[in-house]
Amino acid sequence: MKRSLTTAALAAGLILSGEAMASPMLWQNNSLTYLYGKDFKVDAGEIQQTITFEHASGWTWGDMFLFVDNKWYNGLSGNDGHTYYGEFSPRLSFGKITGADLSFGPVKDVLLSATYERGEDRNRNYLLGPAVDLDMPGFDRLAINTYYRKPDGITGKPGGQWQITPTWAITIPVGKSDILFDGYIDWVVNDKGSKTKGDFIAKNLHINPQVKYDLGKALDYTPGKLYVGIEYDYWSNKYGLEDGLLPFKTDQNTFSAIVKAHF
Numbered sequence: 001m002k003r004s005l006t007t008a009a010l011a012a013g014l015i016l017s018g019e020a021m022a023s024p025m026l027w028q029n030n031s032l033t034y035l036y037g038k039d040f041k042v043d044a045g046e047i048q049q050t051i052t053f054e055h056a057s058g059w060t061w062g063d064m065f066l067f068v069d070n071k072w073y074n075g076l077s078g079n080d081g082h083t084y085y086g087e088f089s090p091r092l093s094f095g096k097i098t099g100a101d102l103s104f105g106p107v108k109d110v111l112l113s114a115t116y117e118r119g120e121d122r123n124r125n126y127l128l129g130p131a132v133d134l135d136m137p138g139f140d141r142l143a144i145n146t147y148y149r150k151p152d153g154i155t156g157k158p159g160g161q162w163q164i165t166p167t168w169a170i171t172i173p174v175g176k177s178d179i180l181f182d183g184y185i186d187w188v189v190n191d192k193g194s195k196t197k198g199d200f201i202a203k204n205l206h207i208n209p210q211v212k213y214d215l216g217k218a219l220d221y222t223p224g225k226l227y228v229g230i231e232y233d234y235w236s237n238k239y240g241l242e243d244g245l246l247p248f249k250t251d252q253n254t255f256s257a258i259v260k261a262h263f
Contacts, residue, residue: 024060025057026058026060028055028056029056029262030054030055030056030263031053031261031263032261033052033054033259033260034050034258034259035051035052036049037233037254037255039252039253041235041238041248041249041250041252042239042241042250043083046074047073048072048256049072050256052070053067055067062090062096062097063090063093064089064090065087066087068084068085069084070084083119083120084120085118085119086119087117088115088116089113089116091145092111092113093111094110106134107132107133108134109133110131111130112128113127113128113146114126114127115127124155125149125151126150127149127150129147129148130146131146132144139168140171140182141182142167142168142169143166143167143168144165145167146164146165147162147165148161149163157201158201160192161188161189162190163188163189164185165184165185165187167183167184168183177213177218178223179211179213179229180210180212180214180229181211182210183207183210184208184209185205186204186205186208187204187206188203188205188240200242201240202240203240204235204240206234206236206238207235208232208233208235211229212229212260213227214227224262225263226261226262227259227260228258229258230258231256232255234253235251236251237250238250238252
């Protein structure tokens with residue numbers, strides 16, 4: 001009897017510890033996106049195809065977002081026509097970790113936001129700064145992240161730029177389904193480095209919204225699982241390369257077709 005009670009207690013402890021280990025994650029969403037577009041600048045040619053994995057999750061300490069792009073193109077950079085790029089962005093919620101209500105006006109939470117950017121050729125950047133989540137009518141999600149961004153130094157690029165990144169999502173009912181309008185803006189607000197020394201990184205603006213139709217809901221499938229639509233991509237001084245200083249254009253203005261599946 002004692003042994004059976006001990007075994008039962010051990011089993012219960014394992015179950016409870018498993019629940020405790022699982023409990024910090026409150027929700028998660030994963031997706032795969034296929035994009036087909038033309039007329040990208042700097043490292044892309046006539047056609048660019050991208051497969052993107054995205055993960056978003058909420059935790060007891062904040063939230064987290066990451067994505068990885070795999071791109072195929074016929075481009076200018078002289079590589080094999082394939083490249084990758086990814087970002088990992090955890091945010092620490094002061095409201096959640098303190099248990100205090102930090103809301104005031106349209107602000108519903110105050111956070112510390114970080115991002116790690118990684119691309120080919122040792123291109124890595126580290127970003128850190130304050131953020132706010134906003135409660136605005138009509139928005140499913142609205143946040144403003146501000147960052148101090150710094151390269152890791154391996155590539156010799158100068159650091160010390162500031163970036164403002166709003167992100168948003170809006171659901172618009174249309175007939176028996178919905179249109180989802182979401183995206184982000186990366187605004188690097190200052191120049192850095194010396195043009196004469198060849199280490200200049202220009203201020204730049206990257207606007208990247210998506211307009212997607214909930215095809216799954218329209219077909220009486222599970223809502224929010226299958227979308228089709230378009231992505232608009234505007235990027236002045238792409239990668240911080242000032243337009244007009246190079247023998248090719250660095251200002252980008254293009255559209256891509258999208259198919260996106262959530263799981």
